[in-house]
Structure formats: C-alpha cells, structure tokens
Amino acid sequence: MSRASWPQFITDVFDHAAPVGASTFDVKNPATGAVLGTVADMTAADARQAVADARGAFKAWSQETAKSRTAAMMAWHDLIVAHVDELAQLLTLEMGKPLMEAKGEILHGASYITWFAEEAKRLYGDIIPTNAPGRRLMVVKQPIGVVAAITPWNFPSAMIMRKVAPAIAAGCTVVIKPAEDTPLSAVALVLLAKRAGLPDDVIKLVTCSQPAEVAKALTDHPDVRKLSFTGSTRVGKLLMRNCANTVKKVSLELGGNAPFIVFDDADLDQAADAAMLAKFRNAGQTCISANRFLVQIGVYEAFAAKLEARVAALTLGDGMAPETTVGPLINDGAVSKVESLVRHAAACGAEVRTGGYAVDGQGTFFPPTILTGGTPDLTIADTEIFGPVAALYRFKDEDEAVRVANDTPYGLASYVFTQDMGRIWRVSEALEYGMVAVNEGTVSSEAAPFGGVKESGIGREGSRYGLDEFVEIKYIGIGGLNR
C-alpha cells in the first residue's frame, strides 16, 4: 500500500506519532525492510512528565462513578471496532502478522475493554462477620494509582487493551510504553481513546527507541504504584528488581516453554488442527506457542504426517497479501536465533522434515518447519523458540510425559490431547503451568485468567481476577458500636 493511498485514519496516526519538532525514530515494515514512518523518541524525562500528568488525572478519574467509567470505555471500544480495518493494516505493516490475524487481534483486544467496562460496576467489597461485640469489619477495593504498562511487539494492540482496560475500569490512570518495533498501534489506540472522550492524561503514551532508559524511569518513579509487563523473563526480572526499590505491585507475563502433549488415545485430526493454531499463529512468536510437541510413541509417526500435510498448505509471505498465512519474523535477530536453534538440533541428529533455513532476500522470513527425532535435552527444547518451528519428541507413558513437560523453569501455557476423562484430570492437575488447554489450541480469552507460574510470571490478566491486579484491598474496622 503506498502512503498516498492510506486511509485518513492511518494518516492521522502518523501525524500524531511524530509531533512537529519532536526527535523521532524510524518504524520499519518487517516484510519489506522499508521505513513506514517516524515516531516521537521520548526520553526518561518525558516518562517522568507522563507519570506526573497521570498522577494529576488520578483523583478525578478514580472518583468518577463506575457507570461513567463504563460509558467512556464503551465509547473507546466502539471506536476501535469501527476502525478495525485500519488498525489491522497498521498492525500488519509494523509487525508483519497476516491481516486476518491482525484483525482478530484487534477484536480480541477490544473484548477486554467491554469485559472490564462491565466488571467496573461489580468491584464489590465485603462485610466480614465480626470478631467482637460492637465492632464491624469491612473491606473496600480502591484503585492502586498510576500504572506503568510495558507492552510487547508480538501483540502490539491486544496487550495494550488487556492491560489498560482493567486499570482504567478500576479507576487507575496509565502510562503505556510500547515496544520500539511497534509503537504505531499504540499511537492509534491512544488517539481513539482521546476521540472517545476519555479525559486527558488518564492514558499517557511514551514512545521511545531506548526502552531500558524509559522503563527504568517508570519503574523508579515512586508515583507509579503498579507495573504490568508482558515480555521476556530476562527483562521481567530486571523490572521486578527495579520495582522492589519502591515496593510496587507487579504483574508479569513472561516467557514460556509450552508442552503440547499428544497421547495415543487422542483424536489426531483435532490435535493436528490445534497444533497449527498453537504453533503457527503469529509465526510462532507468542508466549503461549507450543514449544515442545511431546507425542506418545504409538501415534508419533501418524501425528507427524498429519502435521506435515497441514504445514504444506501454509503460505509464507507479506501479511498484507490476502493469501499469506504466515508472516515474517520481527527482525533479523529473530531469524538468526531461530535458524541457529534448528541447525544445532539438526547437527545433534534431529531430522528437518520441512523448512529449516531462513529465506534469502527482502524481509525477515523463516519458513514453517518440522523437526522430528529430537530428544528433550536439545537446546531447542529448553529455549523459547519464538518462531514457526515444531519440534517433536517421543514419550512412552503418562509419567514420562508429565515429568518432561514439567522439566523447565517456565510454567505458562500447556496443551493436552486425550479422550480419557481420568487422564484429563490427572495430567491437568499434575502440570506445573498457569494454563492448561485440553483438546484445543488456544487459551486466550477475556473471560479467563491468563498467566503463568514459576519463571513465567506473576498475576493474571482477563476475567474477574484480572481486575484485582489493579486494586488495593483496604480493611476498615469500626469499633465502639455498642456504647
């Protein structure tokens, strides 16, 4: 799409992204390497100013009635849905995923806004049965204050909505720092919030090319009372350490190493269809992507063949092309990392059934790949691949599957395929993961608590549990009522 033919809304986003006189940095299209446009390159000082502005807006916003916050959020939601096509184009242009997936991401993100707009009205407290005569014990839930939302490039739109919606529903104000690869989706969402009539400074945006400096300013700031971060475990640990200085509440959605376990009694077509979603959605660049396919010996070859047939039907290409089902990876570094994992696995004896090596030429393309014959001690089995590579491993029995699946410091999503109800319960309960998908290929929904255990994170997003992340519980005890 040439710049001249962009819809008016996309032109508006570019105008807002780089105000006249601002220092800027370039945003590139990973499918072509071309510069899409420029965005304001904000600094630590800008981040501190954004926090001050959000702090200034907090009192009025937190004192709005839930009904009025709900109405403002619904107006934002409706504008997002009205602009879904342009938002999806922008997302695909800056991030690379196929247009249909981008559209799905926008609508998925918007579902968190309606969910939390509705939940805002149900942020109930409690009356606790008294423990002494003449005394009453009450609990109220209060918004925590200014929230820093640090969001990733792989879901540049949905992760903003998933964090901002519960925060503002609870009465918090938010400073967003989007990933430097994908700031345009953030600019677009904040522009729509303004057009929807959300009060100034309730949502602030700090786009920047130096994420460490800005993230430090946000996590150092005493007026930021909560950090909500989605990204790598390495960065999550750094941010958590920094938050310790001012004892902030943190929600961390970090890395994963999802096992995808296929038992002998599974419906193999169902498992193979789900595998396509769990592995190849977003070119495998998802924290819940299946990372290790553990397949029981008796169905190993049959499952591999079904997967191979489905992979053969995928089309790698520019996400803007209607036939594309797998887009580019985010940048050159991602391609090198994925390729070196595959080369190492092949050198250790794994068979590359299809794909395997980076595509020469323009863009950052890596083909859908299947590896068989590997063992769980390979580097690729304990590294989050973040690319379209399905590595299959054999197991003998249920105990072995659970042991291998849990043999990782991560614990985000896991997938289990079996028809046996007893096994569904046993394995689901034994897996050390925050989420278990049984006989399906995704876990993400506004109605369900998304999050991990172990080094995959702390806290939950979505569902009624997601709202609790943005409130403080205050206990009020009233005594002397019998005098």
Ligand SMILES: O=CCCCC(=O)O
């Ligand atoms: O990569 C992690 C972001 C969450 C993606 C999802 O909700 O499916």
